[in-house]
Ligand code: GDP
């Protein structure tokens with residue numbers, strides 16, 4: 001168009017790791033830092049995401065000049081996805097990769113690698129998402145003397161040699177685990193080539209120690225290695241549906257992360273639906289109301305006319321009841337191209353959701369991203385899949401599994417990730433003797449299933 005312009009957008013960052021290793025605490029700390037250190041009027045609240053603006057990154061980087069002498073802030077900020085519920089929400093897929101530009105893999109320094117750490121690493125490897133490791137909970141190391149919010153390289157100087165040795169040993173162990181998964185890794189201040197070596201940043205999400213270096217390092221890495229990838233322009237928006245949500249007075253809405261272009265009110269867009277693609281128009285774009293305004297106005301959201309990548313936004317539109325979480329989101333530039341977009345979305349989704357007439361298990365998951373992760377796990381474990389789909393376990397899923405059960409009992413089961421077993425499905429499963437393995441940890445599902453297969457064979 002005549003008014004096309006370009007800008008560098010915020011890199012999109014996801015936080016992953018094993019349950020209880022401190023993802024939520026770290027995100028809260030980062031958000032707290034952003035809120036505490038921003039100037040009045042700087043908006044950092046987004047739907048499904050928090051932005052640490054450049055002004056805050058500058059303030060954080062200032063005391064770190066000694067360690068990062070060349071760090072100039074050129075990006076408008078860092079956008080962190082607030083992954084709701086479980087880790088695999090972070091698997092925000094897009095054609096040919098991930099919506100995430102970078103990831104923080106949180107590892108409890110006391111516990112080291114755990115099953116979900118491995119699940120996260122597998123996803124990052126699969127999607128070629130660069131990452132750093134936050135070795136969290138350093139305040140729990142024996143004898144640790146905390147200095148709240150201090151840089152790691154300063155707080156480490158206050159520790160006894162014994163405490164330093166324990167930390168070194170734990171970091172060495174994490175580096176060893178990373179090596180077993182094919183990655184060279186080092187404490188961040190000893191890394192020479194960040195393209196070849198994964199940086200480990202010792203932090204405490206609780207005391208804030210090391211968090212400033214984590215943010216500064218992410219900024220530096222992004223600016224050095226992926227600035228070109230962050231250039232976007234005033235083209236039709238591309239995004240991913242993070243969540244599908246009922247909102248009082250608005251009906252079904254979708255929370256979307258926009259990674260490219262501009263999204264405007266009345267734009268025509270397409271997403272994947274449970275039965276078929278959904279094509280509809282933006283009725284309203286909604287952003288959270290700043291906390292101080294909430295008392296003066298009705299509702300938690302305020303309307304905007306347009307939003308720019310990168311951002312999280314709530315989209316209100318007709319016909320969203322059928323929307324699929326994890327779906328691609330595309331603005332259709334003009335209606336003559338509708339067929340192309342229908343084809344593109346159908347293809348992207350049918351790679352994942354399928355039904356084949358063969359002996360294999362039924363798998364169900366809550367989003368397209370988690371379904372993809374579960375499918376990958378099935379491939380690794382060499383478990384054949386008959387039916388893969390998003391949604392709660394239905395009567396029809398039980399029927400599918402019971403058909404398989406007759407010829408191949410070990411595959412006549414349902415493996416369900418973070419979804420419900422509908423009452424009529426539960427009833428039928430009991431009657432047909434179809435086992436349903438349910439968890440929000442893939443590892444648990446596979447472990448329970450393997451145990452059951454072993455018992456079956458004995
Ligand atoms: P998540 O499951 O990965 O989101 O983990 P949470 O952020 O919920 O943290 C799990 C528990 O570990 C909570 O009780 C946190 O207070 C605690 N925790 C998180 N980070 C730290 C840390 O740096 N130090 C200490 N001592 N505790 C932490």
Ligand code: MG
Pocket residue numbers: 023024025
């Ligand atoms: Mg959490």
